[in-house]
Amino acid sequence: MVEIDGHRLALSHLDRVLFPASGHTKAQVLHYYARVAEVMVAHTAGRAASFVRAPEGPQGQSWVAKNPPGGVPGWVPVAPVEHREGVTEQVVIDSTAALVAMANLGAYEVHVPQWTVAAGPGAHDRLVLDLDPGPGTDLVVCCRIAQRLRQLLDADGLTAHAVVSGSKGLHLYAPLHPVPGRAASAYAKGLAGRMQGEHPGLVVVSMARAERSGKVLIDWSQNASAKTTAAPYTVRLRERPGVATPVTWEEVAGCQDPGDLLFTPEEVIDRVAAHGDLLAPLTDDRARGRLP
Template sequence: MLFPASGHTKAHVLHYYAQIAPVMLPHVAGRPASFVRAPEGPEGESWIAKNPPPGVPDWVPLVPVEHRDGVTEQVVVDSTAALAAMVNLGAYEVHVPQWTAAGGRDAHDRLVLDLDPGPGADLVVCCRVAERLRQLLDEDGLMACPVVSGSKGLHLYAPVEAVSGRGASAYAKGLAERMTVEHPRLVVASMAKLERRGRVLIDWSQNASAKTTAAPYTVRLREGSPGVAAPVTWDEVAACRAPSDLAFTPEAVVERAAERGDLLAGLLGEGVRGRVP
């Protein structure tokens, strides 16, 4: 039993990943993955694991990744079997960078903005901020794709032509700072906790090559019931009036994918990649 409040067992989580894999894998395949491991569930000990955990099958693909401390090998989740193998080892959350192993750290193919509400703000406020960011991205020729984080906030992705981590971060930081000028009582671009009360942090730093973001469709470990980083439509963002409007169980996400396909398919389209100014 991983989530006693909702009754979700490890078997439920494994079944979710097996069902959602067809739409999840295109967003994680080829990217060196990190995991939040919590063998006993969200109420037990958890930690971030970049290195392959003990017991990983030898057929799960690994890629070398250069870090400050040297080169290490990381798992690439390229199949339903590899995904299930990692989840079976208690690696319930999947996080990936904005670049692929083939392209390299200086060839990011997507931009991300993590909208994180501080105390006194919520997902509804994130949706209003996201709508304005969508306009700014559109003006620069970039297509914004919304994904509820599965925790408290919202992720905005945009498919881009190859750009360095520094270039992506500088552009994202510029957007965040522009928003703080437009809406100083609503938005903050600083990580300082005292500044975040009642505001939404636009976390631009996840575009750094060393950073990762919770992957689309990953389960999120939170007390009570499992969250899911679920793609949503802009109509749903505009209609959001309570955080519960965009809160989805794993079962609901599977049902949405079966009925509507991958709502984040636009992030994969080569013909819609914009160039970071």
């Protein structure tokens, strides 16, 4: 039994090995979230979260969960969200306690949309581009493409911030003056199309797997109001526990091997201690740009 933010929480199965390849236990993952929450919560607060639940780790059964799971403490905040199938309640990660409580239930991967519950899906306040390498490409190629996308975004008055996905690719975010999801999606699709036009042998916009060999998919569709993206600082359920980690543009430019920008939970904590939240400008209202 522990107390977090004034809430009592019974932690369970702390010695369970979730990631056999690295030896990370559930206790270590909970400890990571308890420490990283000071920077992570700024990027999840106010947003309806969904989760990849995998109580036994990535080698066991996993599923995407939107509704609050059984056993969630009553003090964990929830918000009504309208979907095509009707209105459902979803958890909002607004505190260290809520983050640890969900991880304690096996909800180790946190995903959030690009809009807040208060503003609604008609007011997206950030743009996201997911650079996903196909067979024959890797994170290094994503970094080169990201540098060009940064230039295009800057020319349109938008400031890009890079986050390695914790899996294979790279996320680019830009803070926005709120716009409807349709407008954000249309702009992101157009930008991805411009990159494909510049580099047709390297970039693809189509989701069709047959077209992705040797190319990087620029997934613009995560700007749709119904879509979510792995939250900054979330653990990713892979063979080893990757983390969606904010990185500097100097690190992006210097990436020569995918391993250069893959970080363990412990390394992310060290980075936060040394540099704070590299993604802090994403939540600064003064940094918001307007879509052209």
